[in-house]
Amino acid sequence: MTHLLDQLPEVLLMGPGPSCVPPAVYRALSRPTIGHMDPRFISVMDEIKGLLRQVMGTTNELTIPVSGTGSAGMETCFVNLVERGDPVLVLVNGVFGQRMTDVATRLGAEVDTLEFAWGKPVLVEAVQEKLGEKPYNLVAVVHAETSTGVCNPVAEIGQLVRQTDALFLVDTVTSLGGMPVTMDQWGCDVMYSGTQKCLSCPPGLAPVSFSARAVQKLRSRRSKVPNWYLDLTMIIQYWDGAKRVYHHTAPVNMLYALDQALRVILEEGLDQVYARHRQAHERLVEGLAPLGLEMLVAPESRLPMLNAVCVPEGVDEATVRRRLLEEHNIEMGAGLGPLAGRIWRIGLMGHTARPENVDRLLEAFQNVLK
């Protein structure tokens, strides 16, 4: 009897993640498992920390992958830094800003939100005004809003937050490894990401980085972190120091894969990788125009790796996606929330961001739309 797994096709992953994975990363993923306390595995962990710092643009000591997917990274940052009653400001212009609001509220924070239109960037002037109204412990924003394809001006927002006592938290789930992410230059204190977007590693890990200020806040909490699994005060003792203390069993093989994925990126060179993403994006936008397809986001705010394309009047977006998947083995993403049915989301992330993949999608699109 043929097994389900044996029937899975190879899909060109052009949705909002996961993205295509390079062969070297699959090979790393399936290397023989060794123990999570084995000194040779500890060396791999140390290498990963160093590689992550390069990709994240930081020198933060506390820079590690959390044992869960990107949303576990979000949960980690909030649960370690927010306590009951803490005033928090979340800038919202899409699903992932909303999700941060939900996460922080569940933890008992006093959450204010500043909302912006979906498909438009956060307005820096509005943030400035809001920050003048009252003090916040933490200000959070999404760099690359995966639900809309918008790039938010995190460097400018960081300059404003730096003038207050608040910690500055940035979600780089979709941007990391596909466009410049410069945590320290942004004045960012807390960052989380995921592995299954531009890092081109299968989903399952969430890189996070905490600045010295963020670690100080963590160390001076009034209460224990109300989440044992994601408590960084304990996880640090496994990831750092001369004597490593067991916390939970690390996802060994996923960490092999992440190590390899980061090496693939750094061997190509960050500038080259970013240029490849931009070029794939430009090729896509140019190719969509003749098909009568328009972008949701204005050119100056577009992300290279997540392209929100407006569904033309009279076209059933789900049928187009289904046919692309079934007839062409290409996956594309649907819209979320208020954009459901109104946009497609085309991912050009990591290993996927190549001209031949863009051309294959455009040809299939033409075929399905005609």
Add this chain to the structure above:
Amino acid sequence: MTHLLDQLPEVLLMGPGPSCVPPAVYRALSRPTIGHMDPRFISVMDEIKGLLRQVMGTTNELTIPVSGTGSAGMETCFVNLVERGDPVLVLVNGVFGQRMTDVATRLGAEVDTLEFAWGKPVLVEAVQEKLGEKPYNLVAVVHAETSTGVCNPVAEIGQLVRQTDALFLVDTVTSLGGMPVTMDQWGCDVMYSGTQKCLSCPPGLAPVSFSARAVQKLRSRRSKVPNWYLDLTMIIQYWDGAKRVYHHTAPVNMLYALDQALRVILEEGLDQVYARHRQAHERLVEGLAPLGLEMLVAPESRLPMLNAVCVPEGVDEATVRRRLLEEHNIEMGAGLGPLAGRIWRIGLMGHTARPENVDRLLEAFQNVLK
């Protein structure tokens, strides 16, 4: 330059997990990633739920792997079922009972513990007495205490808890797939496990199962689950029903591996798998005696898959473990907490539990101890 990953040896994993992984599981792990919303992936998810039910001995609808390691499974069970002020009883005779106490306390539960000697089982009479003192919302116990090698009498405890209104929670991280786990027969409402022990899948997922009573408790919470990432009320919508709702990006490749690992076990047959564990355990105990090595736990309470061996007077236990690893590529576990330095923990879990592996360890042990 040789890469760190290329220098990793193949290690015979005889510690407290991870265990050795069968080749078919590595192959599944590195199959091409597909989208987490792809209908063909949804079919794999559905298959996993069915296979898990067989191994867990339950017909519970809500039976899924959580996207984190075994401790995330523990966190999931408590955070979904415990609210601030809820009276909870935890039976403690090792590290993992202590961990449950810590997890529940951080969530604001009123936790009572009933403590037993490390290396001895939970005493059913003491539990009966304690349950008579006051009502609890939840009673928690570890089936196979990984830190001591003790098997707790969960069926007997379940009968007692059934006579109260409390939910009965059992940790089967180490037992699942290596000895009979019969959730429904035990009257167990909530169970969690891990993949890296007797399921012989790399670490990274935590199977959990909730009875109808537990789901009812979840549905009637007074407050939202204070953990977005592990909120089962939302995760259910991705794992169940006709229309699947995106929650977080599932760890696709790890789920391939779990699917395959469960199939490997069920194809061998649960009874055969349990017998193989028992036989490996007996072979080990018989082989240790001539080396002058004694077991910590009395025969009637010993786990087959986790063997706590007393370190002889005058022997430096860390040196023995280091030499086994460096000279023989065999990993063995150290003692934890009050048993640190006093025991070794020899795992015979899943794919590791074979006579040839026992013999290889015994020979190496003899070599290192002489």
